[in-house]
Amino acid sequence: MQTVAVVGAGLIGRAWAITFARAGCRVRLWDPDPVAAPRAIDFVRSVAEDLHANDLLSGRSVEAVLTAIEPVAELADALAGAVWVQECGPEKIEVKRETFAILDRLSEMETVLASSSSALLPSAISEGLPGRARVVVAHPINPPYLVPTVELVPAPWTDPAVMERGAAFLRGVGQVPLVMEREIDGFIMNRLQGALLDEAFRLVEGGYASATDVDRGIADGLALRWSFIGPFETIDLNAPGGIADYVARYGPMYAGLAKTMQTQPDWTAITADRIETERRAAVPAQDLAERQTWRDRRLMALRAHKRAADRDLGR
Known part of the structure; x- marks a missing residue:
C-alpha cells in the first residue's frame, strides 16, 4: 500500500x-x-x-x-x-x-x-x-x-x-x-478543446447553426467514435487505404476550410447575444447542479460500459 x-x-x-x-x-x-x-x-x-x-x-x-x-x-x-x-x-x-x-x-x-x-x-x-x-x-x-x-x-x-x-x-x-515529450501552453487537451470551441463559437456567431445543434453534432456524432478511438485512428479507418489515403482525398478540403478559421470569434459577445439564452432555456441556472449530477452518472455508466467493452471486444 x-x-x-x-x-x-x-x-x-x-x-x-x-x-x-x-x-x-x-x-x-x-x-x-x-x-x-x-x-x-x-x-x-x-x-x-x-x-x-x-x-x-x-x-x-x-x-x-x-x-x-x-x-x-x-x-x-x-x-x-x-x-x-x-x-x-x-x-x-x-x-x-x-x-x-x-x-x-x-x-x-x-x-x-x-x-x-x-x-x-x-x-x-x-x-x-x-x-x-x-x-x-x-x-x-x-x-x-x-x-x-x-x-x-x-x-x-x-x-x-x-x-x-x-x-x-x-x-x-x-x-x-x-x-508529453516537452511542455507547451495548454498541453494537449486544452489545445484540442480550444480549437473545437473556437469553431463551435464561430458557427453560432456567423448564424450557421444553433448552439444546441452544435452540441448534438458532437454528442450524437463525432463523440460516439471519439469515446473509444481518437482523431488519427478515426481518419485511418475512414478511407479504404488508411490515413495516407484519407489525407490525399480530404487534405485539400481541410486546407480550404482552414482559411476560414483564421480569426478568433468573440466568445463573450456571442455568449451574451445568443448562447447564454439557449443554455438557460435548456437548463435554468438553478438546475445546473442537478444537471452536473446527471452528467456524472452518465459518465459512470459510460465508463462502466467502456470497461466491459474493452474486456469483451478489445481495445
Whole structure:
C-alpha cells in the first residue's frame, strides 16, 4: 500500500483522493483551510455509492475507500513517506511556486511532486527549486475517477526517470497517462478543446447553426467514435487505404476550410447575444447542479460500459 499526499481538498483534490484510494493507496489529504479536508470526505461519501453500483471502485467497498482517505492537519504529516504528491491548489503561479518550494523542502528526495495545473507550465512552477528535476504536471480531465486521461508534462529539466516512474505510477492507479515529450501552453487537451470551441463559437456567431445543434453534432456524432478511438485512428479507418489515403482525398478540403478559421470569434459577445439564452432555456441556472449530477452518472455508466467493452471486444 503506497502513501500518496493530496495537497488541496477542493474540487480536484477530492476527486484525486477517490482515484488514489480506490486503487489501494493510503491517501493523506491536506488543505490550508482546516475544514476543507473533512468536507471532502463528505463529498466522497456522497458519490461513492454510485461509483460502487457501477463497479468503479476497483472491487473495493465504499467503507474501504473512505477509510483509505485520511484528513491531516499538518502538511509535513501528509508528506511523510509519500511516494507521490498531487498538488491541487489555486491556479495562480505565485501560489504554485510558494507551495512547491515548501513541498520540495519537506518531502523525501525520491517523492515525485506533481501539479494538477491545467495551464501553468511545469518550468514556471519549478524554476529555481533545488529538487526541480522531480517536478511534473499531472493534469487530470475532471473528475479523474471517471475520466482516466492524465497529461504528464515535463519541464526542460525534469529527470526522464521521473517521467517513467510517473507514467508507471499513474497506470498503476488505473489512469491513462499522456506522456508529453516537452511542455507547451495548454498541453494537449486544452489545445484540442480550444480549437473545437473556437469553431463551435464561430458557427453560432456567423448564424450557421444553433448552439444546441452544435452540441448534438458532437454528442450524437463525432463523440460516439471519439469515446473509444481518437482523431488519427478515426481518419485511418475512414478511407479504404488508411490515413495516407484519407489525407490525399480530404487534405485539400481541410486546407480550404482552414482559411476560414483564421480569426478568433468573440466568445463573450456571442455568449451574451445568443448562447447564454439557449443554455438557460435548456437548463435554468438553478438546475445546473442537478444537471452536473446527471452528467456524472452518465459518465459512470459510460465508463462502466467502456470497461466491459474493452474486456469483451478489445481495445
